[in-house]
Amino acid sequence: MLGKDNMSFWQLILESGQIFIRIAKKFRLNSVKSFLSLFLVGVSLSLAIAACSGGAGDTSGSTDAGGSAASPVAANKQDVKLTLVSFAVTKVAHDAIIPKFVEQWKKERNQNVTVEQSYGGSGSQTRAVIDGLEADIVHLALGLDVGNIQKAGLIESGWEKEFPNNSIVSKSVAALITRPGNPKGLKTWADLGKDGVQLITADPKTSGIARWNFLALWNSVIKTGGGEDKALDFVTKVYRNVPVLTKDAREATDIFAKRNQGDALINYENEVVLAQQKGEKLDYVIPDINISIDNPIAIVDKNVDKHGTREVAEAFVKFLYTPEAQQEFAKVGFRPVEETPRTKELASKYPKVKNLGTVQDYGGWDSVQKKFFEDGAIFDKIQTKR
Numbered sequence: 001m002l003g004k005d006n007m008s009f010w011q012l013i014l015e016s017g018q019i020f021i022r023i024a025k026k027f028r029l030n031s032v033k034s035f036l037s038l039f040l041v042g043v044s045l046s047l048a049i050a051a052c053s054g055g056a057g058d059t060s061g062s063t064d065a066g067g068s069a070a071s072p073v074a075a076n077k078q079d080v081k082l083t084l085v086s087f088a089v090t091k092v093a094h095d096a097i098i099p100k101f102v103e104q105w106k107k108e109r110n111q112n113v114t115v116e117q118s119y120g121g122s123g124s125q126t127r128a129v130i131d132g133l134e135a136d137i138v139h140l141a142l143g144l145d146v147g148n149i150q151k152a153g154l155i156e157s158g159w160e161k162e163f164p165n166n167s168i169v170s171k172s173v174a175a176l177i178t179r180p181g182n183p184k185g186l187k188t189w190a191d192l193g194k195d196g197v198q199l200i201t202a203d204p205k206t207s208g209i210a211r212w213n214f215l216a217l218w219n220s221v222i223k224t225g226g227g228e229d230k231a232l233d234f235v236t237k238v239y240r241n242v243p244v245l246t247k248d249a250r251e252a253t254d255i256f257a258k259r260n261q262g263d264a265l266i267n268y269e270n271e272v273v274l275a276q277q278k279g280e281k282l283d284y285v286i287p288d289i290n291i292s293i294d295n296p297i298a299i300v301d302k303n304v305d306k307h308g309t310r311e312v313a314e315a316f317v318k319f320l321y322t323p324e325a326q327q328e329f330a331k332v333g334f335r336p337v338e339e340t341p342r343t344k345e346l347a348s349k350y351p352k353v354k355n356l357g358t359v360q361d362y363g364g365w366d367s368v369q370k371k372f373f374e375d376g377a378i379f380d381k382i383q384t385k386r
Contacts, residue, residue, distance in 0.1 A: 078111060078112060079111070079112045079113075079114065080111060080112070080113050080114070080309060080312050081113075081114045081115075081116060081307075081309075082113065082114070082115045082116070082136045082137065082309055082312060082313055082316060083115075083116045083117075083118070083133075083134060083135050083136050083137070083303075084098075084115055084116070084117050084118070084135065084136070084137045084138075084139065084316075085117075085118045085125050085128070085129055085133060085135035085137070085138050085139075086117070086118070086119055086125070086138070086139040086140070087119065087120070087121065087122040087125060087139070087140055087141045087208075087295070088119045088120055088121065089268070089270060089271055089274060089332075090119070090139055090170065090295075090329075091117070091119045092274065092332045093170070093328045093329045093331070093332050093334065094117060094139075096328040096331075097319070097320065097324075097325045097328050097329075098115045098117075100319075100324060100325070101113070101115075101315075101316055101319045101325075102114075102115070104319070105312065105315065111312075113312060113316075115316070118133065118135070121208070121248060121249075121250070122140045122141035122142065122145050122208045123145065123206075123207070123208050123248075125138070125140065125145075126138075126140060126145040126146075126148055126149060129149055129154065129300065130148065130149060130152045130154070134300075134303045134306070134307070135300050135303060136299070136300055136303050136304050136307060136309050136313045137297065137298070137299060137300065137313055137316065137317060138155075138297070138298050138300060139169060139170070139295065139296075139297045140295065140296060140297075141208045141209065141212075141293075141295055142208050142211065142212070142293075142294075142295070142296075142359075142365065143160070143294070143296050143359070143364070143365045144208070144211070144365040144366075144368075144369055145208065146159065146167075146296050146298045147365060147366065149298070149300065150298075153302065154300050154301065154302045154303065155298055155299070155300055155301055155302075156301045159298040159299070160296070162298070162299065163297065163317055163318070163321065164321055164337070164338070165321075165337050165338070166294075166296070167296045167297055167298060168294040168295065168296055168297075168337055169295065169296070169297040169317070169320050169321065169329075169337060170270075170295040170329050170334040170337065171292055171293060171294045171295060171334060171335050171337055172268045172269045172270040172271075172293040172295075172333065172334055172335060173268075173269050173286060173290045173291065173292065173293060173335065173353055173356070174212060174213065174216040174266055174267075174268070174269070174286075174287070174290055174291055174293065175266070175267055175268065175269040175271075175272045175284045175285070175286055176189075176192075176264055176265075176266060176284060176285045176286075176287060177256070177264060177265040177266070177267055177272060177282055177283070177284045178263065178264050178283045178284065178285065179263060179264075179283070180281070180283055181283065182283055182285070183263075184196075184197055184263045184264070186263065186264050186285065187285055187287070188220075188287050188288075188289075189216065189217055189220035189238075189287055189289065190220070190234070192217070192238045192241060192264060193234055193237035193238050193241070194241075197241050197263050197264070198241055198242070198243055198261070198262040198263050198264075199238060199241050199242050199262060199263070199264050199265070199266070200242070200243075200246075200252050200255055200256040200261060200262035200264070200265045201213050201242055201245070201246075201252055201265070201266050202245060202246045202247065202248050202249050202251065202252045203245035203246065203247060204372070204373055204379055205373060205379065206247050206248065207246075207247065207248045207249055207252075208249075209248075209249040209267070209268065210245075210248075210249065210252075211368075211372075211373060212268075212291060212293050213266040214235070214372065214373075214379065215291050215357075215359065215362070215368070215372075216266065216287075216290060216291040217234070217235050217238055218231050218235055218362075218372075219289065219290075219291045219357040219361070219362075220234075220287065220289045221234050221235075222357070222361075223289050223355045223357055224289065224355075232378065232382070235382060236382050236385050236386075239382050239383070239386055240385075240386050242386075243261065243262070249267065252265060253265065253267065268293055268333075269284075269286060269333060269335075269350070270332065270333030270334045270335075271333070272284050272333070273332065273333030274332050274333050277332070277333075286350070286351040286353065287353075288353060288354045288355060289353075289354070289355045289357075290353045290355070290356055290357070291356070291357050291358070291359075292356050292357065292358045292359075294358065294359065295334075297317055297320065299313050299314060299317065321337070321338065323340040323341075323342045323343060324342075326338065326340070326342075326343050327342050327343055327346065330343050330346035330347060331346065335347060335350060
């Protein structure tokens, strides 16, 4: 039909639409009969257009040999772009991993992948994604942050089960950084509750790492058989030894290192290792009783569906769990999430932790947030006793 009348597909749509409007003007839509008549005319015109088009024009709904919907990007584009949003200290590892994935994807799919990256504090990155930064993938410091993106409607529920290890792709433990030579002899969490010791840490109401710090202190009592009353008493003593609660971990580090305040600072072990690799000299202790600082990864469902990048985004996340990628995380201080011959040697260089707790021991992040950090919860009560 199109060939006979020398008419383009879009010209046909335009003329059909004009016909539809002329017909519509003849109807008064105040009766069921009139409405049905108009509806049937519309259906007839639509069928005519479909017949004339011969099924051409839209390939976004095409299927592969197995009958499943093909990814618009994977099927139709030579290049694809992913946006990765992560917390700051993962940058060195991702910079080493991304080229390896890009090379593999090119070999397997003959498609060029560009990964745009954004790094910063986990909390600020979370807010940026919620406010409109169109991340395809988020790799954040704690599950609470991913949960907040889910609550904003960008990530579907059940994200924790989409990838191995409850979607934990990197992890660390808490380190106790001391003054050179450790003049106060600080070796355990219990030492931080002693008189005359000053601890520098951020406010867990505003800082993600500070929440991990709090849990490390609380966990140190629970894992040695103490009850919640003893844990509350100990943690209260420790926070009395905190001269000022900073808004974030970076400010806490500056006060300790640049202003020379305090006897100890709590930080991620991986941050300490990375600082040493950059030439900084730090004395630190990894307490035998510790908390597993688990960093989750998630696909931002709303954005990958909008961008047509789900297939390549999922492939990238899965690649992060391979021994090759985990080795890169291990090189910059993260403890491997899965032990393999390639990562075991690197992991053996880190101090052994005899008793390792997890946030799941305390009900997961939703429970931890409600119990400890919401307004009027345990941390606020501790503050009133300082």
